[in-house]
Amino acid sequence: MEEIKNALDFSDFPRLDLIVVGLIAVFLLVFPVFPHSSFAMATMIQFLMFSIYGMGWNTIGGYGGQVDLGKAQYVGIGAFTTAVMLIRWDIPFWFSMPIGVCFAVTWSFIIGYPLFRLKGHYFAIATIATSLVLKDLFEVWDLVGAARGLEISPIKYIPPDFLRLIFREDIYYYYVILGFFFVGILYVNWFRKSRLGFQLRSIKDNEDMARSLGINVHLAKVKTYAIATAFVSVVGSFHACYIKNIEPADTMSLDISILIALMAMLGGAGSLWGPVIGAGILIPLKSYLKDWLGAQAGLVGIDLIIYAGIIMLVSAVEPKGIWGIVEKVRRRKRS
Amino acid sequence: MAFLEVHNLTKTFGGLKANDDISFTMEKGELIGLIGPNGAGKTTLFNCISGLHPVTSGRIIFDGKDITSLKSYEVARLGLARTFQVYVASGDLTVEENVMVGCFMRTRSPSQARARAYEILKDLNLHDLSDSMVSELTVAAQKRVTMATALGSDPKLLLLDEVAAGLNPNEIEEIMGTIRHVHEGLGATVMLIEHVMELVMKVSHRVIVLDSGGKIAEGDPENIANNPQVIKAYLGERYVREHGGEI
Numbered sequence: 295m296e297e298i299k300n301a302l303d304f305s306d307f308p309r310l311d312l313i314v315v316g317l318i319a320v321f322l323l324v325f326p327v328f329p330h331s332s333f334a335m336a337t338m339i340q341f342l343m344f345s346i347y348g349m350g351w352n353t354i355g356g357y358g359g360q361v362d363l364g365k366a367q368y369v370g371i372g373a374f375t376t377a378v379m380l381i382r383w384d385i386p387f388w389f390s391m392p393i394g395v396c397f398a399v400t401w402s403f404i405i406g407y408p409l410f411r412l413k414g415h416y417f418a419i420a421t422i423a424t425s426l427v428l429k430d431l432f433e434v435w436d437l438v439g440a441a442r443g444l445e446i447s448p449i450k451y452i453p454p455d456f457l458r459l460i461f462r463e464d465i466y467y468y469y470v471i472l473g474f475f476f477v478g479i480l481y482v483n484w485f486r487k488s489r490l491g492f493q494l495r496s497i498k499d500n501e502d503m504a505r506s507l508g509i510n511v512h513l514a515k516v517k518t519y520a521i522a523t524a525f526v527s528v529v530g531s532f533h534a535c536y537i538k539n540i541e542p543a544d545t546m547s548l549d550i551s552i553l554i555a556l557m558a559m560l561g562g563a564g565s566l567w568g569p570v571i572g573a574g575i576l577i578p579l580k581s582y583l584k585d586w587l588g589a590q591a592g593l594v595g596i597d598l599i600i601y602a603g604i605i606m607l608v609s610a611v612e613p614k615g616i617w618g619i620v621e622k623v624r625r626r627k628r629s
Numbered sequence: 630m631a632f633l634e635v636h637n638l639t640k641t642f643g644g645l646k647a648n649d650d651i652s653f654t655m656e657k658g659e660l661i662g663l664i665g666p667n668g669a670g671k672t673t674l675f676n677c678i679s680g681l682h683p684v685t686s687g688r689i690i691f692d693g694k695d696i697t698s699l700k701s702y703e704v705a706r707l708g709l710a711r712t713f714q715v716y717v718a719s720g721d722l723t724v725e726e727n728v729m730v731g732c733f734m735r736t737r738s739p740s741q742a743r744a745r746a747y748e749i750l751k752d753l754n755l756h757d758l759s760d761s762m763v764s765e766l767t768v769a770a771q772k773r774v775t776m777a778t779a780l781g782s783d784p785k786l787l788l789l790d791e792v793a794a795g796l797n798p799n800e801i802e803e804i805m806g807t808i809r810h811v812h813e814g815l816g817a818t819v820m821l822i823e824h825v826m827e828l829v830m831k832v833s834h835r836v837i838v839l840d841s842g843g844k845i846a847e848g849d850p851e852n853i854a855n856n857p858q859v860i861k862a863y864l865g866e867r868y869v870r871e872h873g874g875e876i
């Protein structure tokens with residue numbers, strides 16, 4: 295009971311925030327009703343997906359301070375579990391999604407257990423490595439379609455198919471992912487006030503101190519990593535049904551991993567709204583850049599330069615990102 | 630069986646014997662001062678007892694249990710809390726949240742942890758600072774916050790590592806009050822490392838002295854203050870030869 299109350303309790307935020315959040319929530323709910331281009335719709339869906347990836351990243355990376363640059367491997371596990379199960383055995387999304395989460399979480403234990411013995415940058419690098427290794431494995435694994443990947447052919451189903459998540463119009467996908475988005479926010483709102491959330495923040499603050507307060511640091515990290523993984527895997531499964539054509543090279547690319555981490559850091563690692571703010575800035579930016587760059591040959595790669603610039607800016611100006619700046623200004627005003 | 634027993638504890642770092650064959654016991658309700666010159670091995674002793682460092686040899690019994698090879702979080706859960714000599718707060722937690730982390734050792738419920746943290750902060754006269762960031766506080770206040778955090782876990786034995794270092798006389802007076810309150814009011818058994826002699830000598834029932842890793846003396850504060858070996862350790866051989874003298 296207390297758990298549910300905590301998930302729904304946002305009272306530690308100032309009134310202004312709650313008004314802004316309320317307005318944004320209403321906007322998200324009614325957005326599809328208004329006239330919009332399919333490009334805008336696709337961008338909004340990407341924004342919601344990446345917000346959820348970022349929320350997952352934020353539990354271990356933000357609250358726990360364990361920078362993870364390998365989230366794409368869990369996108370892949372979720373996506374390919376759902377695609378394989380649907381194509382081969384006609385198992386619908388709502389069944390394959392939790393199974394994908396189980397696979398992803400199991401994999402997260404297998405690599406998290408040894409990797410969390412590593413500190414700081416070594417951990418970040420190791421997550422990149424495991425993600426790339428898994429991608430390479432998928433690229434030669436026939437069950438998941440090897441390098442060509444898998445294609446979910448919509449012709450076989452009669453949309454709208456809510457069980458298999460096969461739709462013709464994007465609006466359905468929009469509302470499904472919006473539902474996950476709201477659940478994600480509530481979960482992280484609970485998490486940040488929970489015992490595990492406090493333990494993670496204490497670990498980030500000072501590991502020896504955390505240990506002396508009875509915290510099993512290694513276990514807390516492994517647990518939280520599994521939570522982060524579940525978030526990512528769910529959206530990975532959704533991704534398979536939404537995109538329908540998935541290849542390891544795209545779905546599990548390093549770009550995805552970096553973008554996830556970058557968004558959360560830009561918006562504010564270790565804050566509830568950070569990943570959403572980050573996704574709200576970077577996803578439209580990415581979409582428009584891609585659109586624009588498509589027309590300008592020779593400028594490919596400039597998006598990476600922009601991302602690198604953002605990373606440097608964030609770490610130099612305010613390591614806690616945009617939300618960190620907001621909080622700092624507020625603190626100054628109060629005192 | 631004593632409350633805390635340390636038997637022949639040795640800890641080496643490479644060739645350095647940071648703790649050399651140290652033995653002592655401590656009864657429930659005692660307040661022991663641990664003193665010694667810089668580098669004597671005091672913090673190392675705390676690190677070994679609290680499980681942060683594996684010991685090289687020796688045995689540690691706490692409340693009837695052999696804790697020699699337990700991890701520090703396991704030792705903490707048995708009721709042994711400590712503060713750190715050097716504590717660097719990353720600036721992510723408020724005072725109240727910091728204390729709540731300690732309280733979460735005994736409860737899963739955030740509201741219970743918050744209520745307990747509030748009690749402790751009020752008790753230590755820190756509740757005005759509840760919403761401040763730990764990193765923004767003065768050293769004196771930070772030290773009291775680390776004590777409050779340790780108390781959050783309801784410890785039976787509390788190890789305090791130089792909570793008065795770097796404080797002015799008023800602040801020392803204040804923290805001395807806090808230590809007494811924790812010891813007498815809350816009934817914790819306390820061991821404290823301290824360089825501030827007037828504090829150690831005033832509050833301790835018994836004082837243990839380390840020098841170069843070994844225990845060189847143990848006794849009531851009066852005896853220790855007049856012990857030639859202790860004076861020699863602190864002031865050097867030559868000073869003693871020339872002045873005789875007391876600390």
Ligand SMILES: Nc1ncnc2c1ncn2[C@@H]1O[C@H](COP(=O)(O)OP(=O)(O)OP(=O)(O)O)[C@@H](O)[C@H]1O
Binds near residue numbers: 645669670674
């Ligand atoms: N982790 C470590 N690795 C290597 N040597 C260490 C380590 N910790 C302590 N030492 C060494 O062990 C010796 C004892 O150090 P310790 O910190 O226990 O002294 P101390 O009595 O607490 O001194 P101070 O009063 O300055 O705090 C010192 O020579 C120190 O350099």
Ligand SMILES: [Mg+2]
Binds near residue numbers: 671672673714
């Ligand atoms: Mg020390």
